[in-house]
Amino acid sequence: MAELKPGARFQSTVCTTQVIVVKGDGDAELTCGGAAMVATGTAEISGKPAPDAAEGTLLGKRYTNADATVELLATKGGEGSIAVSGTPLSVAEPKTLPASD
Amino acid sequence: MNLMMLLEMAAEGLGDRVAVGSLEGGLTYSELYDQAQAAAERFQAADGERVVLCDESSPAVPISLFGAAAAGMPYVPLNYRLPDEDLQALAQRSAPGVAITDDLGAVRLADAQGIETMTRREFLEDLHRDGVPSAVTERPADPEEIAVLLYTSGTTGAPKTAVLRHRHLVSYILGAVEFMGAAPDEATIVSVPPYHVAGVAAMLSSVYAGRRIVQLPSFDPDLWIDTVETEQVTHAMVVPTMLARIVEALDARGSEPMLGLRALSYGGGRMPLPVITRALELFPITSFVNAYGLTETSSTIAVLGPDDHRLAQYSEEPAEQRRLASTGRPLPGVELSIRDEAGEEVPVGETGEIFVRGEQVSGEYLEAASPLVDGWFPTRDGGFIDEAGYLFVQGRNDDVIIRGGENMSPGEIEDVLLTHPAVKEAAAIGVADEQWGEKVVAVIVLADEAAAPGAGVDESEIQELVRRRLRSSRVPAHVVVVDELPYNDTGKLLRRVLRSQHSHLGDPDG
Structure with a gap:
């Protein structure tokens, strides 16, 4: 179980993916490439993403669940895809704000 | 999340793209990241708690901003244009720390206790000498840490120290900027000084968006126009006085409309309507953005977007036209x-x-x-x-004029004053009045033609103009012609100074 609180950082154990929690609340079953994600810097990468969880994660994209209670920002991309409780997260719509500074 | 993470992501995703400077010879995101890491080591080795920057814009600005973040030290940019005494007082308040400055600044800051100064040249050369750093890997991750301290401009009193924590600035960037959202050919010209919140925000948002930063050491309208062309600049952010001077310079050149600039954002003060109206003509296909924000809010909190600007320009609906005055x-x-x-x-x-x-x-x-x-x-x-x-x-x-219980916004009166062909700059202030509490005084700078000997403008003509366009309560009791209005160096009108300069026009006990 991972505690999803804003600012918490997690890494995949099967690919290079790393994320930071933008929005989240409480414990969740957070996986990448089918394997549980762990606090960044606490594990070596070994093995490969499971075939059904290898869509990939893209650097800088924000990933959310269907009811938008969880939002993760990918700070490093990788081959595995991220899921919460077995349900893959989807890429949030890009912002359309004009540049202001 | 620490600010350095923003740069780390850019280095990861866009390593070879130029981050700062010209397309030829500029710093790439990877190089900027390496130099910020090297700077962090240098800062941590110094005997201080803060990283002070007292200098014009240069690559040392983003390097020390991100370097300070990586070192877990607050970044404190100072206004180098302040008089010696004021600058030294702020440096003293920033101690203990290490300061990056120019040659003159090193002399001016020499007496500040607890400040170790190094010149920009020494600082940048050191980073190169050390080569690729062993890296400060254990970056402070506490978002509660202070990222930036900014001294307020003190237009209404002694400067205060505004505190921006990593979480404030990161929230702003993640909320407002799409990572790598800039096209590869985009470049933004930064002409606001480093000690302005917009100067800080410009570094962060440009890096996160992947938009190349082109810096002007300090603002000059002709240099700005030329740099936009030679550096293939696509984006810009200016304060109102800068835009007024750019418009003036373009009109003086009589040049063709500027078509290369895709987006022009302005903020940091009230934009006079005549200036923005003329700018929309001189930049006919540029996307205009009006941004409203404060130091204390990590920069922008509201924006008027490009479509609203063009709608206001071409609309015949008063409500839509009026939006040009909106943020x-x-x-x-x-x-x-x-x-x-x-x-x-x-x-x-x-x-x-x-x-x-x-x-x-x-x-x-x-x-x-x-x-x-x-x-x-x-x-x-x-x-x-x-x-x-x-x-x-x-x-x-604090600037609202209250006459007979009626609150009057100076800007409304100033916009009308500026429509007079003889008026180049205008300020409306309130001075004491026995009967009404306050009365309006218009302080104006004449346009060049009107300032010529024998020319000039009648007080009654100005008063009549305001009477015709606004209510009679807004008609200035006095119209004072001056050579220049007092501004601070980011173009904020110093109304406090103006009020004291003209307080003699008021009633002594009013």
């Missing part, structure tokens, strides 16, 4: 509330004080307890929100 709608995640003196929210369309709430809002000063109540920050700016949710800012509450 648009709040960013996602930012809430606005207009309140009366009792702190109660006022109905739509009514004027009050602007309150703001959101994760990017700090409102904190080192010298005072937090003014936030339930997260709401009182901006001390007056304004109203129209039916469609557009915010109109009417200036500092």
Whole structure:
């Protein structure tokens, strides 16, 4: 179980993916490439993403669940895809704000 | 999340793209990241707690901003244009720390206790000498840490130290900027000084968006125009006085409309309508963005976008035309509330004080307890929100002229004064009046033709213009012609100075 609180950082154990929690609340079953994600810097990468969880994660994209209670920002991309409780997260719509500074 | 993470992501995703400088010879995101890491080591080795920057714009600005973040030290940019005494006082307040400065600054800061100075040249050369750093890998991850300390411009008193924590600035960037959202050929010209919140925000948002930064050491309208062309600049952010001088310079050149600039954002003060109207003509296909924000809110909190600008330019609907004077709608995640003196929210369309709430809002000063109540920050700016949710800012509450119980916004009067062909710059202030509490004084700078010997302008003509366009209560009791108005160096009119200069026009006990 991972505690999803804003600012918490997690890494995949099967690919290079790393994320930071933008929005989240409480414990969740957070996986990448089918394997549980762990606090960044606490594990070596070994093995490969499971075939059904290898869509990939893209650097800088924000990933959310269907009811938008969880939002993760990918700070490093990788081959595995991220899921919460077995349900893959989807890429949030890009912002359309004009540049202001 | 630490600010350095923003740069780390850019280095990861866009390593070879130029981050700062010219396409030939500029620093790439990877190089900027390496140099910021090297700077962090240098800062940590110094005997200090803060990283002070007292210098014009140069690559040392983003290097020391991100380097300070990586070292876990607050970044404190100082206004090098201040008189010696004021600058030294601020340096002293920033101690103990290490300061990056120019040759003259090293002399000016020599007496500041607890400040170790190094020149920009020494600083940058050291980073190269050390080569690729062993890296400060254990970066402080506490988002509560202070990222930036900014001294307020002190237009109404002694400067205060505004506190921006990593979480405020990161919230702003994640909420407002799409990572790698810039096309590969985009470049932004930064002409606001490093010690202005917009100068800080420009570094962060450009890096996160992947937009190349082109810096002007300091602002000059002709240099700005030439640099936009030679450096293939696509984006710009200016304060109103800069845009006024750019418009003036373009008109003086009589050049063709500028077509290369894709987006021009302005903010940091009230934009005179005649300036923005002319700018829309001189930049006919540029996307204009009006941004409203404060130091205490990590920069922008509301924007008026490109479509609203062009709609206002071409519309015949008064409500849409009027939006050119608006600062648009709040960013996602930012809430606005207009309140009366009792702190109660006022109905739509009514004027009050602007309150703001959101994760990017700090409102904190080192010298005072937090003014936030339930997260709401009182901006001390007056304004109203129209039916469609557009915010109109009417200036500092302290600047409102109150005549016979009627609150008058100086900007409204100034816009009318500026429509007179003989008037180049205008300010409306209130001075004491026995009968009405305050009366309006117009202080104007004449346009070049009108300033010629034998030319000039009649007081009665100016008064008549205001009477015709606005209510009679707004007609200036006096019209004073001066050679120049007092501005601070980011173009903010120093109304406090102006009021004291012209207080003799008021009644002694009024």
